Amino acid sequence: MYIKKPPGPKKFTPRNSGSEKNELIEKLLANRISIVGLESLRNHITAEDLSDIIQRIYDLNEKYILKISAVEGALRTLNTIKNNRRNKRFIKKIQGRFRNPHTPGKENNKVILAEGDSWFNYPIILTDLIDRISMEKDMAVYSVASGGDWLLNMLTAREYIEELSVLHPDVFLISGGGNDLVGTSRLAAVVDPAGGEEFEESEWAKMLIDKAQTQFIPLDREKFLHGVKYLSKDFFALLMFFHLQYAYLIGNLLRSGKFKGIQIITQGYDYPIPSLNTGGIKLINWYIPFIRDFLGHGHWLKTPLLMRGIVHGNQQRNILYAMIYLFNEMMIDTGNLFNKIYPGSVYHIDSRGTVGEEGWADELHPKPAKFMQIAEEFIHCIRRDKQPTFDHTFVVNSKPKQ
């Protein structure tokens, strides 16, 4: 079989040759950047820098990356259908004078904009997070979320920007990063079957874990240390890239001053279970074998890990545990940075450990009951009728830390 070789990255030409920023980018890509260095990079990062970084992490040129990250074909059509239906309902609510702060009973109504991936828009059968949030009478959700969408694509397409300026929402929900990690078998590229010490080299990732141990979600140290050693420098570079992307997005939104009082809510997935199991025959959950057969189950996690010779179930699960643990801690840390400057602006919904063994519809998506359980936490956060579990983080099904 002839496989066309994808175009390689454009030759990297530093924009400010020899500048400190380019040196920091080099260090980030090598996973040798210090916390101070990352902070400095974060404060000066531009869209062009982000583009340069991703091209080098993925070892592909930008055009090709955007091509593989774009949601195309039937999935795109199904996403659009679902969003159209949601947005029609949104318009209907608005036309019913939903946003009317001076009318008793409507003063606490919330206009919400949702941008994200399949946790926000699972186009068929499942009831996803936004479906559940939209059921609330005091919440009108406008969705630009697309199943299969990459965070990179969301930031490049900037669809949410246009809607932000039109809707001026009370709440902005964002969910992204999962597909950047596991889409098109990318997972195979960020693991190292030989194992290594990249975690030890990442001052920033170690800081995240040190902080995490003082927080609410318990760290299974044994599992984490077993899994984290198989994460390559590219994973840590990608994690820092996510951090920079989120910081860029949130920072621009808050700094613009156009959206005073906006509440930004992020989420960070649960520990998924790599699997090739198609689910067998089910009665009430009849849809599970169906979606597993047709929608990529096994190709997101299990197959890429097998491709790299990571064959033991435990080893695979521990790798995913370490990845999702770090991803959530990264999201919490990113939010905290902004909450210091803009108090109460960024919240995180932490669903680690919520879905459990039997709660997955496929490798990446919880069953509807679990989606609904996680969505309840979003609803509490939006209504502000419950204290965060700690700082600005709502842990699903938990009580606030005393």
Add this chain to the structure above:
Amino acid sequence: MMRIHSIFWALFIMVAIFYLSMYAYIWIASNHILNLFSIEISPASEVKQILTGWQTVKVENQNLLYYARLATWVDFLWILSYTGVLIMVSYAIMQKQRAPFLNNLLRFCFLLAILAGFFDVLENIVLIYDMHQYTPLKNVYSSAIFAWPKWIFVLFILISWLLSLVNNAINSRKLYYYHL
């Protein structure tokens, strides 16, 4: 998608109008009711009686059996439309159902709607065979084995809708009093 929804609803309504008109016409022209339900659930011996009876009832230039055959052929369109409508309505109710059990039950209704349609197709095949060139000497079969599951599935779907609507109504009342 709106177009698909509209197509299903339009087909559903058109076929329903066709059936109503045909039944009304038969009633006016012959003072008889074409009771297809009775033949669906009858054992083979009764099927023979019913078909023989229909053969003797005249409706203008045709007999009742002719209209029964026509209704059974049109039923294929009806199956397509009602399966679509059952799924669409179940989906719409599901998207408003916060109780995870009922939400899942309504998702299960998608499968039941498809199964109901599938059993209805099998039932029609049996009926068409029975009605084709029917004579009292012909061996006929009962379609009850397919008709009963079909009706049970449809009933299950309707009960699920009802439960969901009642649950939603109770919850909105609770919410109303909570806000008071």
